[in-house]
Amino acid sequence: KPVNVAILGATGAVGTELLQLLESRNFPINTLKLLASPRSAGTTLKFKGETLKVEAVEAKAFQDVDIVLASAGGSTSKAWAQTIVESGAVMVDNSSAFRMNPEVPLIVPEINPEAAANHPGIIANPNCTTILMAVAIYPLHQVQPIERIVVSTYQSASGAGARAMEEVKIQSQAILNGEDPKAEILPYPLAFNLFPHNSPLTDAGYCEEEMKMVNETRKIFGEANLKITATCVRVPVLRAHSEAINLEFKQPFSVAQAREIIAQSPGVQLLEDWQKNYFPMPIDASGKDDVLVGRIRQDISCNNGLELWICGDQIRKGAALNAVQVAELLIKESWLNKKPSTLKV
Ligand code: A2P
Numbered sequence: 001k002p003v004n005v006a007i008l009g010a011t012g013a014v015g016t017e018l019l020q021l022l023e024s025r026n027f028p029i030n031t032l033k034l035l036a037s038p039r040s041a042g043t044t045l046k047f048k049g050e051t052l053k054v055e056a057v058e059a060k061a062f063q064d065v066d067i068v069l070a071s072a073g074g075s076t077s078k079a080w081a082q083t084i085v086e087s088g089a090v091m092v093d094n095s096s097a098f099r100m101n102p103e104v105p106l107i108v109p110e111i112n113p114e115a116a117a118n119h120p121g122i123i124a125n126p127n128c129t130t131i132l133m134a135v136a137i138y139p140l141h142q143v144q145p146i147e148r149i150v151v152s153t154y155q156s157a158s159g160a161g162a163r164a165m166e167e168v169k170i171q172s173q174a175i176l177n178g179e180d181p182k183a184e185i186l187p188y189p190l191a192f193n194l195f196p197h198n199s200p201l202t203d204a205g206y207c208e209e210e211m212k213m214v215n216e217t218r219k220i221f222g223e224a225n226l227k228i229t230a231t232c233v234r235v236p237v238l239r240a241h242s243e244a245i246n247l248e249f250k251q252p253f254s255v256a257q258a259r260e261i262i263a264q265s266p267g268v269q270l271l272e273d274w275q276k277n278y279f280p281m282p283i284d285a286s287g288k289d290d291v292l293v294g295r296i297r298q299d300i301s302c303n304n305g306l307e308l309w310i311c312g313d314q315i316r317k318g319a320a321l322n323a324v325q326v327a328e329l330l331i332k333e334s335w336l337n338k339k340p341s342t343l344k345v
Contacts, residue, residue: 001028001030002028002029002030003028003029003030003066003067003331003336004029004030004031004032004033004064004065004066004067005022005029005031005032005033005066005067005069005327006032006033006034006035006061006062006065006068006069006089007019007032007033007034007035007068007069007071008035008036008057008068008069008071008072008076008080009070009071009073009076009094010034010035010036010040010045010054011034011043011045011162012036012071012072012162013161013162013165013315014071014315014319014320014323015034015036015071015072016045016162017316017319017320017321018069018071018320018323019034019045019047021316021320021321021324022047022324023047023048025328027324027327028331031064032052033055033061034053034054034055035054035055035056035057035061035072036054036055036056036072037056037057037072038056040054040056041054041056042054057072057076057080059087062080062083062084062087062089063087065084065087065089066088066090066336067089067090067091067327067330067336068089068090068091068092069092069094069324070092070093070095071094071095071319071320071323073095074096075097076095077091077093077094077095077097077098078095078097078345081093081098081122081345082345084121084122085121085338085345089121090119090121090122090123090330090338091121091122091123092123092125092323092326092327092330093122093123093124093125094125094319094320094323096127096208096212097124098122098124098345099126099127099212099216099219100215100216100219101122101124101343103120103342103343104119104120104122104123104124104343105119105123105124106124106126106216106219106220107123107124107125107126107220107322107326107329108126108131108134108138108220108322109322109325109326109328109329110135110138110265110266110267111134111135111138111220111221112220112221112222113333116326116329116330116333116335117333117335118339119335120338120339120343121338121341121343122345123326123330125319125322125323125326126212126216126220126322127209127212127213127216128159128241128314128315128319129153129209129241129243129314129318130212130213130216130217130220131312131318131322132241132291132310132312132314132318133149133151133213133217133243133245133310134217134220134221135267135268135291135312135317136245136262136268136291136293136308136310136312137149137245137247137308138221139261139262139264139265140247140249140253140258140261140262141221143253143257144249144250144253145249145250146226146247146249146250147227147248147249147250147304148227148228148229148247148248149217149226149227149228149229149230149246149248150229150230150246150248151213151228151229151230151231151243151244151246152230152231152232152233152243152244153197153209153213153230153232153233153241153242153243153244154233154235154237154242154243154244155197155209155232155233155234155235155314156234156235156237156238156239156240156241156282156314157186157190157234157236157237157239158238158239158240158315159234159241159314159318160185160186160198160234161185163185164185164186164190165239167183167184167185167186167190168186168191168236168238169238170182171189172191172236174191175192186198186234190234190236191236192236194233194234194235194236195233196231196232196233196234197209197210197232197233197234198234199232206230209230209232210229210230210231210232213228213230214228214229214230237282238282239282239286239314239315240285240286240311240312240313241311241314241318242280242281242282242309243309243310243311244308244309245309245310246305246306246307246308247305247306247307247308248299248302248304248305249304249305249306250304251304252303252304253304253306255296255297255298258308259296262293262296267290267291267317268290268291268292269290269291269292269293270293270294270296271284271292271293271294272294272296279295280293280294280309280310281311282311284311285311285312285313286313287313287316288313288316289313289316289317289321291310291311291312291317292310292311292312293308293309293310294308295307295308295309
């Protein structure tokens with residue numbers, strides 16, 4: 001039966017994509033509420049040919065809502081989680097607020113759908129860069145356990161939201177006009193530049209984005225000790241993230257078998273033309289559901305090693321699509337009811 005849905009953060013980069021996906025996937029909707037900050041109250045967005053008003057989020061907005069797709073940042077998720085759960089809705093949360101909470105399932109439907117059965121009213125959507133890597137390497141890990149992952153990322157401005165994308169365009173224009181680029185949303189000018197990921201640094205010298213890749217991949221795979229190291233970098237690409245992934249398996253893994261597995265697995269697409277030196281690019285991945293995988297090759301420095309190059313749409317599979325797939329899973333399996341829990345939000 002159709003459900004009542006609310007999008008929290010409807011005006012953002014992920015929010016607008018959520019709206020499009022609910023429409024294009026014919027998600028079974030009874031009522032749809034668009035919620036954002038008071039700044040956006042009264043603005044409108046289109047859904048299935050209708051014009052819907054954006055409302056400022058408030059407690060009564062969640063009455064009679066079955067599923068809240070939240071994508072308004074960690075502090076907004078934290079501020080509203082209690083109200084949402086108490087109102088009886090399930091929150092599929094795109095923020096990092098609850099991802100590592102042991103009671104909250106962290107779900108990539110291609111990998112660990114069964115973990116979504118037991119939820120306390122909140123299900124977390126993993127970090128975008130983590131989802132893209134996880135969906136690409138999990139099919140290989142199932143055939144032959146991974147010993148160690150070394151990943152370097154090339155992350156687009158879209159990861160920092162719609163206003164960061166706009167800022168990169170304005171900076172590019174300024175530079176082409178011979179002016180100094182201004183950075184207000186991102187910490188430094190990104191146009192014609194790059195910088196290590198701007199998330200806060202942690203004690204070990206890794207930034208939070210890098211530690212998300214480590215900790216969230218372990219939680220999604222259910223492998224608390226998987227060895228992972230990551231270097232995350234922002235690049236002046238508007239949309240879609242790329243990642244160079246080095247995998248060391250416990251045993252040798254043939255390139256031919258890896259290609260075959262990637263070609264057959266859900267959520268990923270093999271894209272490589274060795275004759276043309278053509279491999280996935282952000283412009284290929286933008287607007288696509290699948291994570292593109294290519295340049296699969298033997299690591300010449302390690303018998304059990306494979307090198308992979310991937311590109312994926314951070315806003316789609318990295319965020320909005322994954323959240324919608326989680327919501328579809330809850331409906332299909334009748335998992336909308338929350339389980340008794342002591343979760344403090
Ligand atoms: P608004 O457009 O009113 O600021 P992005 O990730 O692209 O920056 O989008 C963030 C989304 O989260 C936007 O929809 C934004 O709404 C929303 N948002 C930000 N802060 C709040 C808040 N305090 N309460 C509700 N929504 C918020």
